[in-house]
Amino acid sequence: MRTLVGDLVACRLGQTAAGTLGKRLYDALQQSIQKGMLAPGTRLPASRDLAAELGVSRNTVMAAYEQLQSEGYLTTRAGSGTFVSASLPESDLSAVERIVSADVPSGQIALSRRGEQLLNRAGASQRQWGAFMPGVPDVRHFPHKTWHKITRRLNLRLPVETLSYSQHGGYAPLQHALADYLRVARSVKCTPEQILIASGTHQSLDLLAKMLCNPGDRVWVEEPGYWGHRSVLEINGLETVPIAVDDEGMTLPAGVAPPRLICVTPSHQYPTGAVMGLARRQALLRQAQAWGSIIIEDDYDSEFRFGESPVPALQGLAQDENVIYLGTFSKTLYPGLRTSYMVVPDSLTARLKVAHSELYRGGYGLTQLALAEFIREGHYAAHVRRMRQLYGQRREALVGTIRRELGAEFIGQDSHAGLHLILALPPEIDDVALAYVLEQQGIWTRPLSVYYRGEAKRRGLILGYACVEAEAMTETFMPVVHALLPLLAK
Ligand SMILES: Cc1ncc(COP(=O)(O)O)c(C=O)c1O
Structure with a gap:
C-alpha cells in the first residue's frame, strides 16, 4: 500500500545517490522532519510497510527509525506506532527559520529583526506559473498586438510629464478611465481625484500601514488569509489579529478590542472563496463606523464571476468615509504589469498622494497612459x-x-x-x-x-x-x- 510518507521519502531518496541506503534513508526522514514536511505528531508507517513500499530491507528502516528516536526526532507509543516527536531537537526555531539561518554564512551582514521576521514568514512561492499555481491568470492571452499599437502610438507623442517623476498619485487619464470603470463595473463611489495608482497591492497596503497606523496598532486580518496582507502589515510593526472566516467570509467576533484597520476580501475571500452577504457587509460597516476603524477592501479578482451577477464592492455601500478600496490589474491583465489602484476618501487624497511620492516616487507613465487608452477604447472590458x-x-x-x-x-x-x-x-x-x-x-x-x-x-x-x-x-x-x-x- 502506498503512503504519503513513503512517497515523500522515495522522492528525497531519489534526489541523492551518495552514501549507504541506510544513511540516505535516515537523511531523507530527518530532513523531512526538520523542514516541516513531516509535521510533529505525524504517524509513520510501520517499518515493515515502509520497507515494502520502498523496496528495502526491514532492518534498514528499523535502524533509521531507531537512530532518529535516539536523537529525539521520533517517539514510539506502545501499541499505536511511531510518530514524529511533538517537540523536536531544534524546536526553538521554526522550519523556515532554520532554512534562512542555515543559508547565511557566518561573517555575512546580519539582517534586522524585522528583516529576519519577514523572511522567516515569507509566503510567495518560488514558482508563479503552471498547473495548479494559484493567483496567476493565463498571461498567454494578453492582447499584445493591441497593446503594442497603443504604446507605439503613445511613444510618438509622450508628454514630458510622463517621463519625469509623478507627484499626483498617478496620471490623470488613467485616474479618469478607472473612476468611470469602477463606478459602473464595481459600484464604487469615486471621483478621478480619489484614485491613487500604485505598483501593486502590497505597495498600496504598505502606504496605508505607514500613513494610517502607529507601530503596535491592531489590524484585523482574515484567518485563513492572504500571506501578503500579514507580511506587509507586520513589517510595519502592526499587530495582526487573525479573525475567523466562515461561509460568508470574515466573522464579527464579540467582545474584542477595536482594531485600527480591518483588512478584508469580501467579494471573494482569499483563499476560501467565501462571498460576504449583504447583512454581514452592513454589520461590518456599522461596527467599523462605531469603532472609528478603517476597512481596507482588497477586491483583487472580483471581475471573474461566472454565470452570476457581480457582487458590488463594499465601498459602494458605505455611508461614511471609512472604506479604502484596493484594486489591481494583476489578475485581469498580468501580475508583471505591477499596476494597482486605490480609491481613498476625499479627506485623505492629497496627503496620501504626497506620501506616495515621498516614499516610492511614482512613475510608469507610458504604462499608465496605455492602460487609460486600453480601457477607454473598450479593450479592457x-x-x-x-x-x-x-x-x-x-x-x-x-x-x-x-x-x-x-x-x-x-x-x-x-x-x-x-x-x-x-x-x-x-x-x-x-x-x-x-x-x-x-x-x-x-x-x-x-x-x-x-x-x-x-x-x-x-x-x-x-x-x-x-x-x-x-x-x-x-x-x-x-x-x-x-x-x-x-x-x-x-
Ligand atoms: C488577496 C490578494 N490580494 C492581492 C494580491 C496581489 O495583488 P498585486 O499583484 O496587485 O500585488 C493577491 C495575489 O495573489 C491576492 O491573493
Missing part, C-alpha cells in the same frame, strides 16, 4: 469578458473532474468566481506533505493549512485553474488523484 468565459469553462472542467474522480464532498466552497478553488481534504490528511509530493511531480498546489496563522481548522489544496486548458484539465489533475486515493483508502 472585452479582454475581461473573454477571460471570464475561459476561466468559467476551466473552473467547470476542474469541478467536474473532482466530482467524477473523487466526489462532490472534495469541492470546498463553490463560489463560481475567481481563479482558484479549494480541494477540501479530510482532517487527517497532511496537506503540506501532499503538496510537496505533487511538487516533485511538477504539479504546484498550495496547502490550505499554511494560510492559517494559528491552528489550521481545515485541510485542503488550493488549486489555481486559470492556466490549465479545459480540455487538459482531467489529465493534468490525475496526479493529484493518484497521490490522494491511497491515503484515503487507509
Whole structure:
C-alpha cells in the first residue's frame, strides 16, 4: 500500500545517490522532519510497510527509525506506532527559520529583526506559473498586438510629464478611465481625484500601514488569509489579529478590542472563496463606523464571476468615509504589469498622494497612459469578458473532474468566481506533505493549512485553474488523484 510518507521519502531518496541506503534513508526522514514536511505528531508507517513500499530491507528502516528516536526526532507509543516527536531537537526555531539561518554564512551582514521576521514568514512561492499555481491568470492571452499599437502610438507623442517623476498619485487619464470603470463595473463611489495608482497591492497596503497606523496598532486580518496582507502589515510593526472566516467570509467576533484597520476580501475571500452577504457587509460597516476603524477592501479578482451577477464592492455601500478600496490589474491583465489602484476618501487624497511620492516616487507613465487608452477604447472590458468565459469553462472542467474522480464532498466552497478553488481534504490528511509530493511531480498546489496563522481548522489544496486548458484539465489533475486515493483508502 502506498503512503504519503513513503512517497515523500522515495522522492528525497531519489534526489541523492551518495552514501549507504541506510544513511540516505535516515537523511531523507530527518530532513523531512526538520523542514516541516513531516509535521510533529505525524504517524509513520510501520517499518515493515515502509520497507515494502520502498523496496528495502526491514532492518534498514528499523535502524533509521531507531537512530532518529535516539536523537529525539521520533517517539514510539506502545501499541499505536511511531510518530514524529511533538517537540523536536531544534524546536526553538521554526522550519523556515532554520532554512534562512542555515543559508547565511557566518561573517555575512546580519539582517534586522524585522528583516529576519519577514523572511522567516515569507509566503510567495518560488514558482508563479503552471498547473495548479494559484493567483496567476493565463498571461498567454494578453492582447499584445493591441497593446503594442497603443504604446507605439503613445511613444510618438509622450508628454514630458510622463517621463519625469509623478507627484499626483498617478496620471490623470488613467485616474479618469478607472473612476468611470469602477463606478459602473464595481459600484464604487469615486471621483478621478480619489484614485491613487500604485505598483501593486502590497505597495498600496504598505502606504496605508505607514500613513494610517502607529507601530503596535491592531489590524484585523482574515484567518485563513492572504500571506501578503500579514507580511506587509507586520513589517510595519502592526499587530495582526487573525479573525475567523466562515461561509460568508470574515466573522464579527464579540467582545474584542477595536482594531485600527480591518483588512478584508469580501467579494471573494482569499483563499476560501467565501462571498460576504449583504447583512454581514452592513454589520461590518456599522461596527467599523462605531469603532472609528478603517476597512481596507482588497477586491483583487472580483471581475471573474461566472454565470452570476457581480457582487458590488463594499465601498459602494458605505455611508461614511471609512472604506479604502484596493484594486489591481494583476489578475485581469498580468501580475508583471505591477499596476494597482486605490480609491481613498476625499479627506485623505492629497496627503496620501504626497506620501506616495515621498516614499516610492511614482512613475510608469507610458504604462499608465496605455492602460487609460486600453480601457477607454473598450479593450479592457472585452479582454475581461473573454477571460471570464475561459476561466468559467476551466473552473467547470476542474469541478467536474473532482466530482467524477473523487466526489462532490472534495469541492470546498463553490463560489463560481475567481481563479482558484479549494480541494477540501479530510482532517487527517497532511496537506503540506501532499503538496510537496505533487511538487516533485511538477504539479504546484498550495496547502490550505499554511494560510492559517494559528491552528489550521481545515485541510485542503488550493488549486489555481486559470492556466490549465479545459480540455487538459482531467489529465493534468490525475496526479493529484493518484497521490490522494491511497491515503484515503487507509
Ligand atoms: C488577496 C490578494 N490580494 C492581492 C494580491 C496581489 O495583488 P498585486 O499583484 O496587485 O500585488 C493577491 C495575489 O495573489 C491576492 O491573493
